[in-house]
Amino acid sequence: MFIVVVEDERGALVRETTLVEGQLTVGRTAENDLILESSTVSRHHALLTIDGFVASIADLDSANGVFVDERLITGPTPINESSRVRIGEFRLFLERATGRMRAPQDGLSTAIVNAEQAHAKLVITAGNQAGRELMLFERIVCVGRTDENDITLADTSVSRHHARLKLQDDRSYALTDLNSSNGTRLNGKRLTAAARATHGDRLHFGNVECLLVDAQGRSRGRRFDPRWVKYVGAVVLAAGAGALVSLLFR
Numbered sequence: 299m300f301i302v303v304v305e306d307e308r309g310a311l312v313r314e315t316t317l318v319e320g321q322l323t324v325g326r327t328a329e330n331d332l333i334l335e336s337s338t339v340s341r342h343h344a345l346l347t348i349d350g351f352v353a354s355i356a357d358l359d360s361a362n363g364v365f366v367d368e369r370l371i372t373g374p375t376p377i378n379e380s381s382r383v384r385i386g387e388f389r390l391f392l393e394r395a396t397g398r399m400r401a402p403q404d405g406l407s408t409a410i411v412n413a414e415q416a417h418a419k420l421v422i423t424a425g426n427q428a429g430r431e432l433m434l435f436e437r438i439v440c441v442g443r444t445d446e447n448d449i450t451l452a453d454t455s456v457s458r459h460h461a462r463l464k465l466q467d468d469r470s471y472a473l474t475d476l477n478s479s480n481g482t483r484l485n486g487k488r489l490t491a492a493a494r495a496t497h498g499d500r501l502h503f504g505n506v507e508c509l510l511v512d513a514q515g516r517s518r519g520r521r522f523d524p525r526w527v528k529y530v531g532a533v534v535l536a537a538g539a540g541a542l543v544s545l546l547f548r
Contacts, residue, residue: 300348302332303391303444303458310479311443311454312388322346324385325358338362338386346390353377353392362386391458393444417465418497419515420449420508433513439463441503442476455480455504463495471495471510480504 302322304312315322315332323330324344326337334343340360347354356374357364365384366375377383383390416433423429432449441449441463443456451460457478464472473495475482482489483502495501498517501508511517 300353301393302346303393304332304334305389305391305458306479307387307389308479309389309457309477311457317346317348319348319350322348323358324390334385334388336386336388339388343385347374355383360385416513417469418471418510418512420501420510421515422506423500423509424507431515432508434463434465437465440476451503451506453504453506456506457504460503466494473501478504 300317302315302317304314306312312334313332322332322345323342324332324334324339324346325342326333326335326339327341330342332346340358340362342358343360344364345356345358347356354374354376355364355366355371357371362385363370364375365371366377367382368384377392379392379394381392416435418434420432420434421429422432434449436448439448439462440459441447441451441456442458442460443451443453444458447459457476457480459476460478461476461482462474464474466472471494472492473482473484473489474492475489481502481504483500484493484495485500486502495510497510497512499510501510509517
């Protein structure tokens, strides 16, 4: 089973389609299985075929052609997860569905390694995954939406290859955005170049908000408790309610 991933020229996710086996038609009009609404795409542009574990793509006499790894194809062409397919202004990738199906359950995923070997961790601080932790083991950690990254963030706002964290000799990190479509922010500021990150800093990968702490959960010397997210929310609501009551009974 494959997932067909389509991105625009900026790397933003356009849509995903699961294909177990058979054929998938690609084109501009509604009768296609995969519709790409653009003048650069023909009405009936391409045909993607899955036969067991083998995938191939063919051009259907389109005006602008189909490119695989930047080469214009002239007949049915085998493709795999490392192939780069270009149709008009769109890029198409194949991903194994087995790895992608785990992601919505975990929010984040990484290799199973002894937690004592980690040098830090990211804790999600917002959304329905708040409090979930991800250990950082490698000196260079790549963050992105797909399974070939060290950290996989299952969110459409995250690019395939989104950002990189590199551990420095002073135990800080060099945080670099990898030309992601929705950007990487450090303490609210969008990165335009590599920046220094330390424990206690807030990192945003697209819409996914994380806190960087050490492996024991300490943030600049104080232990991070993910329950603070709920406590702060309760305090804010209580304060707001008190202010409203005060205004009403003046």
